[in-house]
Amino acid sequence: MIGLGYPCENLTLRASTNHTLLLASLEEARVRTKVAANLRDLERILRWNHQEGFRLFRIRQHLIPFASHPRFPYDWERVHGEELARLGNLAQTLGQRLSFHPGQYVNPGSPNPEVVARSLAELRYSAKVLDLLQAQDGVLVLHLGGAYGDRDATLRRFVENLKGEGEILRFLALENDERLWTVEEVLRAAEALGVPVVVDTLHHTLNPGRLSLEEGLRLAFATWKGTPKVHLSSQDPKKRPGAHAFQVQEEDWERLLQALPRPAHVMVEAKGKEKGLPPGALALLRATPMPGPATNPF
Numbered sequence: 633m634i635g636l637g638y639p640c641e642n643l644t645l646r647a648s649t650n651h652t653l654l655l656a657s658l659e660e661a662r663v664r665t666k667v668a669a670n671l672r673d674l675e676r677i678l679r680w681n682h683q684e685g686f687r688l689f690r691i692r693q694h695l696i697p698f699a700s701h702p703r704f705p706y707d708w709e710r711v712h713g714e715e716l717a718r719l720g721n722l723a724q725t726l727g728q729r730l731s732f733h734p735g736q737y738v739n740p741g742s743p744n745p746e747v748v749a750r751s752l753a754e755l756r757y758s759a760k761v762l763d764l765l766q767a768q769d770g771v772l773v774l775h776l777g778g779a780y781g782d783r784d785a786t787l788r789r790f791v792e793n794l795k796g797e798g799e800i801l802r803f804l805a806l807e808n809d810e811r812l813w814t815v816e817e818v819l820r821a822a823e824a825l826g827v828p829v830v831v832d833t834l835h836h837t838l839n840p841g842r843l844s845l846e847e848g849l850r851l852a853f854a855t856w857k858g859t860p861k862v863h864l865s866s867q868d869p870k871k872r873p874g875a876h877a878f879q880v881q882e883e884d885w886e887r888l889l890q891a892l893p894r895p896a897h898v899m900v901e902a903k904g905k906e907k908g909l910p911p912g913a914l915a916l917l918r919a920t921p922m923p924g925p926a927t928n929p930f
Contacts, residue, residue: 635859635897636917637681637688638905639733645680647673650692658698660705667708670695671715675722682726685917686906688861688897690731693754695761700753713764720765729897731771731861732758739777741790748793752800759799771861772803773830776813776821787817791824805830805861808848810874814841815848819855828855832863832901833888838873845891853893864888865901878904885910 641648651669653662674691681689696708723730740751755772762770780786794800806822807830808815815831822829829852836848843851853860866884868877880902888898889912902908909917 633895633920634892634916635687635729636900636909636913637686637690637729637897638900638902638908639690640692641905642673642677642680643905643907645673645676647676647680648692649674649677650694652694652697655698655701655703658701658703658705663697663705664711666694667696667712671712671719675719678719678723678726678728681728684906685920687727688729688731688899690733690899691761693732693734693758696757700750700757709760709764716761716764717766720767723765723767729769729771729859730762730765730767731773731899732762733773734758736775736777738774740774740793741777741780741786743780743786743789752793752797755797755800755804759803762803763799767803769858770803771805771830772800773805773807773861775807775809776818779812783817787821787824790821794825801825801827807832807863808835808839810835810838812839814839814843815852816841816843819851822855828852828857828860830861830863832865833884834865834867834874834876834901835863837867845887846893849891850893853896860894860896861899862888862892862896863899863901868903876901876903877908878902879908880910880913882910882912885912 640650649670651666653666677689698704699708734754738751738754740748742748758772762772776790804827806818806827808818815836818829831848831852836845864880866877866881868875880900900908
């Protein structure tokens with residue numbers, strides 16, 4: 633059975649998990665206010681998703697703004713742990729699968745030790761949130777980052793810097809990108825770390841390497857112990873290659889359906905968020921009953 637989701641915010645509700653502040657304003661009272669807004673909106677989104685048939689949601693990195701920064705002003709795990717556990721229990725009850733997807737500055741394959749240290753701190757924060765949410769099937773999606781003129785050396789660094797990070801690896805999944813790292817190359821790093829691979833269809837179209845979409849999905853799905861995840865988007869014709877359109881095109885949805893080797897969870901990465909589904913996906917959403925609690929880890 634195919635499940636559908638979208639990232640970070642809900643335009644219908646005007647709800648977001650990205651209420652944040654400037655680093656210069658990083659003091660406890662202000663952070664607590666932002667976190668309260670994020671957690672409140674996360675609950676609204678989870679309840680709305682269940683009602684409307686969505687099964688997965690990506691939480692924005694700033695759920696707890698600057699939690700991985702050395703200047704963070706309080707013990708966020710202690711202060712927010714109980715509320716995160718409550719929301720995690722709610723997500724399981726409503727059959728919602730949760731994820732994070734740190735951005736381009738999180739790069740554990742960097743040759744710069746400071747970048748690596750900051751990257752690992754951000755990944756540890758993300759994994760800790762998923763742990764506090766008790767998200768057994770939660771996913772922490774990450775790109776391989778830059779190549780730095782030596783692809784093999786970068787892959788070795790990436791694996792070396794992550795291989796001892798058990799809490800991160802518990803949730804980690806690696807994703808191909810539109811310029812540097814193909815599905816085939818990402819599979820090498822994933823195999824070395826024992827983690828699954830997320831195929832992004834738009835990235836694969838722009839940077840396919842030697843694999844067809846069918847081949848890439850088949851190999852990636854073999855890395856998952858539970859329900860695989862896929863990213864689906866369409867190119868915005870007015871922007872740079874890789875820029876997401878407001879809505880996924882029907883032909884891109886149909887192409888994915890033809891290529892899937894088995895049912896999957898599909899993250900619709902459209903600028904329109906929950907409004908970005910193509911007609912075929914929307915029809916599937918309305919026709920499929922919601923499942924019970926999600927219990928199978930990958």
